[in-house]
Amino acid sequence: MDAQHRWRLWRLGVFLAALAPLLIWGWQVASNAAGPEPGRYLLLNIGIGALWMLLLTLSLTPLSRLTRWKGFALIRRQLGLWTLAYATLHMLSYALFILGLDWAMLGSELVKRPYIIVGMLALIGLVLLGATSNRWSMRRLGKRWKSLHRLAYPILGLVLLHFFWVVRADLGEWAMYAAIAALVMATRLPPVARTLPRIRYRLSRAQA
Amino acid sequence: MLIKIARPGDLHESDVTPESIYLSRRRFMGGMVGLGAGLALSGQTRAASDYADVPEGDAPAWLKEKIDATRWQAVTPSDPEQDRVAPFDDASGYNNFYEFGSGKSDPARHAGSLETQPWSVVVDGEVNNGGRLALEDLARPSQFEERIYRLRCVEAWSMVIPWLGIPLAEVIRRAEPTSKARYVRFETLVDPEQMPGQRSSFALIDWPYVEGLRLDEAMHPLTLLALGMYGRELPNQNGAPLRLVVPWKYGFKSIKSIVRISLVAEQPVNSWQRIAPDEYGFYANVNPEVDHPRWSQATERRLPNSLFNPNTIDTRMFNGYADDVAGLYAGLDLRKHY
16 A cells, blocks of 8 residues: 555544544434433534544644654644534534524624623634635745634634633533643643654654 | 511412412312222322333332322423423433532433432521421421422523422421521532532532522422422432422522521522522522523523424513412512522
């Protein structure tokens, strides 16, 4: 199997793995295994799924630095677009299953509820990144593309704030995601980022 | 001894007896005559036929006896078409009981091991006849009633649930409140070994979970101390072995697994009010006109629902019990006292 073929398989595998949760939740809803409020079940699961996708996307750069494995960089755009897909489905679940497509209600909730405003801002940011994720945009934007796509960091902050405002009784789950996010972001601090290749070097020496 | 001087605006007990109660009493008595059967037999067959698919519980003998002698359907919904009783699996598998976790299915998953026998309740504070009561001694003197109530969660979903229990008023009367008693304060069990939610270091609730009612709310005939539902004892996740049910207030007022009932002079600070006073007040009366800061309370999703039919219905003032309870709040600014 040549290298190109292998990378294509790798990307296909990632695609199927990212699609799988949606299929599983859909199947649970179809087989009445999602409880008495299936819409909310989808809403919450897809929301957490979107956060996972965002965290995974943002871990790819430090992972590449740490391992030098080419595979991580190859799925970055795909996972970024999966983040957008999950976030869009999360918003659609809210509009469809919670508000029952009551547009007037959606309008009033959008202005009144801070956590919804923050979630919407994050989604708009993701749409912007998704729309400029193609090669043509990369060429057109040149150097500015990189600074534009650093928007992913404030988006992560908005998503965590959105999540924080939904929590009612126990911050445990939120704190776990916030800790992962802090770790992922810490790997981007210059001193830490410089250390990652050194860790790789030491690891490879230890193996040899 | 509680001396209550009725103000002109006060409702008499006869005024607040819901139509459904006296209508159902008539229906019940009519049924008795027609059947010519024994009271207990009639009750039993009725319960058994209604809840054939509900798993049998593990109630102690005294509780089984009380349940068998229940006055079935003492309160039923006025609109049975809309207020259809939720399936037992939904009522027992989808609820909040933060002592067992913050997810909706956590209580059903984690509450199974809660030890509810024996159980005792401390009745104390401004009472002449207080003390620690075994659950059976607290419940035995009262007739069990089945009350089919709407339960409106503050999170904008609702279910219709058939409770079994006794009027809280009777328990309070037996405790003989002093003239200083103005409020009732309730506490849930604290037992981190049995309640994983209480072991979480990220919990926002300061255990024990505390709730409170004004004395006249507590004495209201609709206010129920439930020991069962769906013709059997309470499943642990629904607040076994003893919980409060106040149908015109948001669900969080209906405190579960009660170990202490105190008559007090000062208004208690309930747990949710302590956590977020701008979101949850002491009264927590169901009110479609006062939004939760994070969502609208104008409508509710009646559960179970389905994916493309959220089953959204308009939320009613006092959860549809306004005729019975609005008099309790005459002159009170419900926007301020949410």
